[in-house]
Amino acid sequence: MSTAYDYIVVGGGLTGSVVASRLIQHDASLKIVVIEAGGDTLDREDIMMQDMGNSLHLIGGDLDWKILSVPQKHADGRTLVLPQGKGLGGGTTINGGGWIRGDRMDYDAWAAEVGDHRWSYDGQLSFMKKSEKHTNATVNPDQHGYEGPVVIQTPSSSGRAYPLREKVLESWSQLGVKALPHLDGNAGSQLGVAEVNENRNQGRRQVAAAVYSLDGVIVMTESLVEKVILERQEDGSIVAAGVKLADESELRSQQVILAAGALRTPQILMLSGIGAPEELSNHSIQTLVESPEVGKNLADHTLLFTAWKLKNPDDGWAVGSKNALFTQPQYALGLPMDFVVTTDVPKEGLAVAIEVDEGVKPDASSHALLKQARPFSESFMVYAGAPDGSAVAIGVIDLHPTTRGAITLDPSNVRGTPLVDTNYLGTEVDRYVHREMLRKVIDFAASDKTTIGRDILEGEMVPPGVEPLSVGISDAALDGRARSTVGTSYHFHGTAAMGKVVDTDLKVKGVRGLRVVDASVIPVNLATHLQVPLYALAEQAAAIITQERDSDS
Template identity: 50%
Template structure:
């Protein structure tokens, strides 16, 4: 449909999202496979960068975001990781609505997926959803180091989860890599979820939401949207699904946000809402490479091992497991006290009263073309620091100012440090079969003397973290439920306007957000449909 036709129609619902909105690339061969060449940093990436991060040596960090119909599912790695039941329960208790607890969202998690096994945790998984889930075992691509890696974690007291399933609500331990792929092929949301009955405008940028005040009512109402080219599209309900970076930007450009921020760009304040753009969090990420003692043993991709020429070894992440761990409590108590100014109560503090998923670990059997290196990945899953999204101008064409505030708290720095220490013990000591038999030490990092080991000082580890921590591309929280939107996803103070994306998460989710986002969207559809009946 021509854009001009949309301006003459009163639509039932207007959705702002779909990569805000780039082209339809559902059948592009350069993005559908794990080894595709046009993913992060390519044509369908907004290529956002953060402001300089004061706790990361003043570096600006890449923050990719999908720029096509289907958003992040166009360029992501496809990791299918729910996170911890505790996070969802904290979400529900924070907003005083059990629909957002784990048990409240579980039916929608199950509804969204077609799980690869009918026998593993049957009460936790769906078998008929639109998103196909594969695992290392379901694709028959167990790697040569699999048994040793599993044994090495057990030697450190990190045990295998039942059924090796990290997506059953309690992920602490070792689970198989699970991915939203179908025989290795990318599952783009816009392709697997039907768009029947929807009119889709691609390559169309939305400037703002049109908000009016009725002469007979002091309240505000959303009546449609204005496109960047000036065209106005009217509708009975407007739903923002532009993500944790763009949705707050659109609201601020629409006159909803912190008054002092809007005043900087002479934007008329329709609703002073200080929470818009606040509460940003993201998971931190660190890669580091380790030397293989004997590359002829065929442990890593690039070696002469004929196993890796079998096609299924190109179907996904080159690793067997995702491992989730807690951190030692004594040091955590000290870090919390440093941040909060008082010694916390271990029985009631949410970071102490239960075991939490603070760190995630992956060992990828790839790093060098000759098979001489492997890569260890550390992801810090439970940030306590908060950042912001602010306007850089009054032009939607200018990306906003993004400040995730990585490692901005003593807790975050402690957690990252302990995560690296654990990986040094796991990969570089005699405490595990991997350290004893397979690897020959860390490869080091540019600009650093020495390498990461069990003897590394806190100062050395902290310097490595500042120099190399990046993003896992999981921004959330900038239009937090309970603050900016209510538990029905309605923007407070504005009728006929809702938000359905990761910006509404009021607390960090220790997953890779796609599962949580899909489940939230499934529940949102039910809530919105019920309200229109």
């Protein structure tokens, strides 16, 4: 194809949709093409409506790449499914809808890492606000947006008063975990109990490619990009001239924006000749730009679930019971849960784990993980765990993994799915955090310390041969549980890290006309559900590109 575009955006997921939409809104004369490997999702009603009992009902279907990890040596050698959205809107077509911003300290660590205030919490706040349309203008109004494309709802705003709400809140208080002011966990500090926020509009899923209009943008679906076309200039510099598709066709452009996600973007970079020379040479790919950190630094928040039997299901605590409350229409508008609870872990045990990993005793006054309380664990009770309403589920997420994995090319098919090693539970810190997360669940659900543990639940439901979580369970049993059940929370990031692979303007180092705008550029761990910082990232990227274009004209 000989048409020359102003911008080629590789990937029609969250960030690609936002960047393309904002650029065309700023200048309708631009020729922009979004190339998406999946299909057009915007007329799919099965995507748009919430499944009350199972937010993630689309995972594993035709909108999921269903990428497999390599066998995980710290997780009983299991090969894990790593869901990734396939189609316009990317992960926003299949995700759980949690709208959780994270803590100021992580964004500020990002800015410190790269030496650019724009990537701090305050530097990104205006873009977080620009993306959202919050439901309550009286709660921390300086922290929220009210005119953005993405509608945010809560159980309260949608009229969902779950029967266990007050008992759950009381039980966390009994464990010393206090409710955040206004139950708002999206105001820069998330330690405590917050009401869950969802990016849903009266129950309807907010797909990025729908709420950010692509009118005026050329959209190519079912089109897989193989690599970026790089050309060496007479002065020796490397320029991105366009892309080559898997069908051998080529598109030319002034600039290329990679938005293929943390698992696919590093693959495209490597196939284009950007990466570690030893990795590329192993696959007979010429190194055009030496960038040894491409594919490294893979981070993900791990997730595991437990199921708990209700003492008296006839009390109507859970979805599926005979409680007529759940037949009211508002209860079909979102997840059957009230709160997300974010906590630290005991520092004494954490210091021991750090010493194992780092080989020296850490200084508690200066070590980043010890010097202050920080979000390590997220817990949430889902009021659905069995079809007959006889059980509930409790999920826990490790929000601050120190493990790092990697993306490499598959030697049997470098253009196929890349090899993904998440390296879950690869550090003693991560193993310690998982033990403490499960002990917190035991305190909450299986001890006399809380109303929930005493009066509502009667024990964990487990398969034969599995020791249930209970007071006094050994560390070895907790480690075994983590190894056998740990999985992904779909929050992959870090594989084309800012400061290493891209600069703070999101430009790939060593190449003119090539940017990365997706989760792969996030250089540090963010204790968040990634769609919030990704909307902000894409909004800021569009502003940076627009400002650059305006200054050049």
